[in-house]
Amino acid sequence: MEHVLDQIINGLQLGLMYALIALGYTMVYGVVKLINFAHGDVFMVGAFIGYFGFQHWGLPLPVAIVNAVVVCAILGVTIERIAYRPLRYAPKIAALISALGVSLFLEYFGSLKFVFGPNFRVVQRPFEEVRWEVFGVTITNIQVMIAVVVVLMLLALQFIVYRTKIGMAMRTVSVDHNAARLMGVNVDNTISITFAIGSAFAAVGGVLYAIAYPQIHPFMGIMPGLKAFTAAVLGGIGIIPGAVLGAIIMGQVETLTSAFLSSQLRDAIAFFILILVLLIRPSGILGKNEPDKV
Amino acid sequence: MCVKNRKVYLLLVALLAVALVVTGCGGAASNKSAGEGGEKVVKIGLITPLTGDVKTFGESTQNAFKLALEQAGMKAGDYKIEYVIADDRNDATEAVNVATKLISQDKVNCIIGPLTSKTTIPVSELCNSQKIPMLTNTATNPKVTVDNGKRKEYAFRACFIDPFQGAVAAKFALENLKKKTAAVLYDQGNDYTIGLANVFKESFEKGGGQVVEFLAYSKDDTDFSAVLTKIAAKNPDILYLPDYYQKVSLIGKQAREKGIKAIFLGGDGWDSPKDLDFATMAGGYFTNHYSADDPRPEVKKFVEEYKAKYGSVPDALATLGYDATNLMLNAIKTANSNDPEKIKEALQNTKDFPAVSGKITIDKDGNPIKAAVILQVQPDKTYKYVATVTP
Numbered sequence: 001m002e003h004v005l006d007q008i009i010n011g012l013q014l015g016l017m018y019a020l021i022a023l024g025y026t027m028v029y030g031v032v033k034l035i036n037f038a039h040g041d042v043f044m045v046g047a048f049i050g051y052f053g054f055q056h057w058g059l060p061l062p063v064a065i066v067n068a069v070v071v072c073a074i075l076g077v078t079i080e081r082i083a084y085r086p087l088r089y090a091p092k093i094a095a096l097i098s099a100l101g102v103s104l105f106l107e108y109f110g111s112l113k114f115v116f117g118p119n120f121r122v123v124q125r126p127f128e129e130v131r132w133e134v135f136g137v138t139i140t141n142i143q144v145m146i147a148v149v150v151v152l153m154l155l156a157l158q159f160i161v162y163r164t165k166i167g168m169a170m171r172t173v174s175v176d177h178n179a180a181r182l183m184g185v186n187v188d189n190t191i192s193i194t195f196a197i198g199s200a201f202a203a204v205g206g207v208l209y210a211i212a213y214p215q216i217h218p219f220m221g222i223m224p225g226l227k228a229f230t231a232a233v234l235g236g237i238g239i240i241p242g243a244v245l246g247a248i249i250m251g252q253v254e255t256l257t258s259a260f261l262s263s264q265l266r267d268a269i270a271f272f273i274l275i276l277v278l279l280i281r282p283s284g285i286l287g288k289n290e291p292d293k294v
Numbered sequence: 295m296c297v298k299n300r301k302v303y304l305l306l307v308a309l310l311a312v313a314l315v316v317t318g319c320g321g322a323a324s325n326k327s328a329g330e331g332g333e334k335v336v337k338i339g340l341i342t343p344l345t346g347d348v349k350t351f352g353e354s355t356q357n358a359f360k361l362a363l364e365q366a367g368m369k370a371g372d373y374k375i376e377y378v379i380a381d382d383r384n385d386a387t388e389a390v391n392v393a394t395k396l397i398s399q400d401k402v403n404c405i406i407g408p409l410t411s412k413t414t415i416p417v418s419e420l421c422n423s424q425k426i427p428m429l430t431n432t433a434t435n436p437k438v439t440v441d442n443g444k445r446k447e448y449a450f451r452a453c454f455i456d457p458f459q460g461a462v463a464a465k466f467a468l469e470n471l472k473k474k475t476a477a478v479l480y481d482q483g484n485d486y487t488i489g490l491a492n493v494f495k496e497s498f499e500k501g502g503g504q505v506v507e508f509l510a511y512s513k514d515d516t517d518f519s520a521v522l523t524k525i526a527a528k529n530p531d532i533l534y535l536p537d538y539y540q541k542v543s544l545i546g547k548q549a550r551e552k553g554i555k556a557i558f559l560g561g562d563g564w565d566s567p568k569d570l571d572f573a574t575m576a577g578g579y580f581t582n583h584y585s586a587d588d589p590r591p592e593v594k595k596f597v598e599e600y601k602a603k604y605g606s607v608p609d610a611l612a613t614l615g616y617d618a619t620n621l622m623l624n625a626i627k628t629a630n631s632n633d634p635e636k637i638k639e640a641l642q643n644t645k646d647f648p649a650v651s652g653k654i655t656i657d658k659d660g661n662p663i664k665a666a667v668i669l670q671v672q673p674d675k676t677y678k679y680v681a682t683v684t685p
Contacts, residue, residue, distance in 0.1 A: 007520055010523060011520075014517050118345040118349060119347070120569065140551060214544070222514070255520040256520075259524055262510075263511050263520065264512070
């Protein structure tokens with residue numbers, strides 16, 4: 001029985017990792033109705049900047065994380081300005097293709113020798129790993145750290161969206177760009193800030209991921225990115241708690257599939273769920289037909 | 295003829311032209327590439343991954359290839375050597391692309407490489423159909439030279455094959471380590487790791503051991519907690535991890551976190567003095583092609599020369615790259631021709647060639663008959679020679 005609990009905790013760790021990435025997908029979609037496929041690669045850049053920080057530049061871990069957050073926030077805003085803003089009133093497909101282009105650019109530019117390099121890097125953990133046995137269930141300090149960070153970030157995001165002026169601006173823009181502009185909201189700035197916050201989350205996710213699964217490479221963002229995107233759709237894209245719920249479900253499905261069915265079915269079942277959700281309930285688990293989504 | 299039709303016509307001509315260049319007017323037919331001044335030239339292609347997930351393998355191979363050519367004075371018999379190096383990124387499609395380019399555009403007479411089984415299997419098909427002899431340094435899967443019982447006559451290798459490695463590892467675990475239970479974790483999409491895993495299981499069980507878990511993962515997985523929790527529950531003596539260094543390092547770390555105390559055991563894919571996670575994998579054993587500590591004179595000489603040129607101890611990839619290049623040079627010299635057909639004959643008839651990784655005789659399937667060594671990973675980033683196991 002404790003092995004079932006062990007597996008559920010494994011799934012929770014994976015799910016919470018996905019949640020950090022899914023939050024960025026869902027926020028950007030909420031505000032600009034754009035699926036930012038480059039998000040998984042921003043996550044990769046965050047992992048690399050964090051890794052360079054604590055492993056090569058000798059920064060303490062919190063400073064390394066802040067460093068990664070700043071770099072990724074700037075990267076997110078830059079991507080929006082260069083690749084999405086000029087296409088904002090073009091057909092949706094143009095922005096989607098541009099997003100795929102940015103994604104591939106980041107991957108292959110990152111694999112250049114003078115950028116990150118194409119090889120896999122082993123990440124030395126910046127702190128010792130501790131394992132606790134609680135009633136026969138194994139928990140590590142990394143799992144605790146991930147859980148705490150995700151909960152804090154979720155709370156912070158809810159606070160920003162529902163209790164601050166910029167949050168109000170985001171919610172307004174998500175309803176109607178033009179109406180928001182008429183009401184005096186600076187739409188461009190609001191969208192930039194949304195990208196900055198989403199990318200900052202991806203950066204934190206990237207650093208945590210590199211610590212939890214200690215190996216990084218320029219293509220590491222693809223799979224977690226796709227899974228997190230699936231999670232965001234599953235929970236209801238554009239809905240913040242939905243992203244977390246979807247991510248936790250994805251983590252559990254993957255882990256329990258590997259544990260009790262076969263690890264070979266893991267990805268197949270994960271993506272089969274995406275198809276099912278889109279067929280049966282396209283708005284996602286928490287999705288309603290309310291327009292006010294961020 | 296109206297404009298539209300003319301456009302279609304021009305497009306067709308252009309396509310035909312491209313098709314002619316790509317299919318290369320037949321590989322073998324146009325290999326009489328004489329060098330400047332009537333000098334007789336043999337052109338060798340090297341396919342190896344210089345970027346991607348196993349790039350350290352590719353770099354070692356390239357170093358050794360160049361060293362062997364230089365030592366031969368860029369000559370084999372009466373023929374001056376020219377070479378072309380192509381990067382396949384350890385990607386099967388890319389490997390076939392560069393092989394096609396080498397054969398049809400560069401008009402090479404023979405090919406060394408590619409390096410891993412997944413790239414070499416499709417390239418061996420191509421070389422066989424184009425009648426260009428190829429000699430892989432390290433692709434250990436049986437399908438490289440024989441598929442469905444059919445010998446690919448133009449495919450050879452300088453290393454032993456997977457069944458042998460899996461069997462040696464099982465034998466070592468049972469007889470030297472005296473262990474009885476093992477768990478196996480392998481990549482479901484990689485011929486190399488599937489081959490090793492299957493033969494290990496078979497030999498380990500035949501030898502009286504018990505395989506308690508036999509689980510797969512896929513190439514892009516980074517989270518192994520579910521399968522490792524399952525393995526931890528069975529508490530095996532041995533965890534057999536037949537994959538390349540980067541994946542093994544990641545699995546090893548997570549395995550220890552899940553409280554798995556088993557001895558790690560693996561294959562030659564572990565051999566990367568730069569990028570293996572030594573702290574995690576220390577104490578683990580793997581089967582390999584050669585050890586730099588081997589006291590034989592061929593080994594000593596090669597290690598010294600390699601060190602003098604590149605400043606590091608050659609790994610198994612470098613050694614096999616060196617052996618493969620020398621085997622090929624020897625074949626060209628014996629045949630004294632740049633005709634792919636004659637080079638192939640000479641390769642097939644290689645007997646007792648004094649290679650660094652042991653005396654090589656090529657058997658009827660294009661595989662060398664030679665011994666394997668067991669190495670142990672040390673925390674100080676070296677490998678300790680443990681034993682030699684003969685077939």
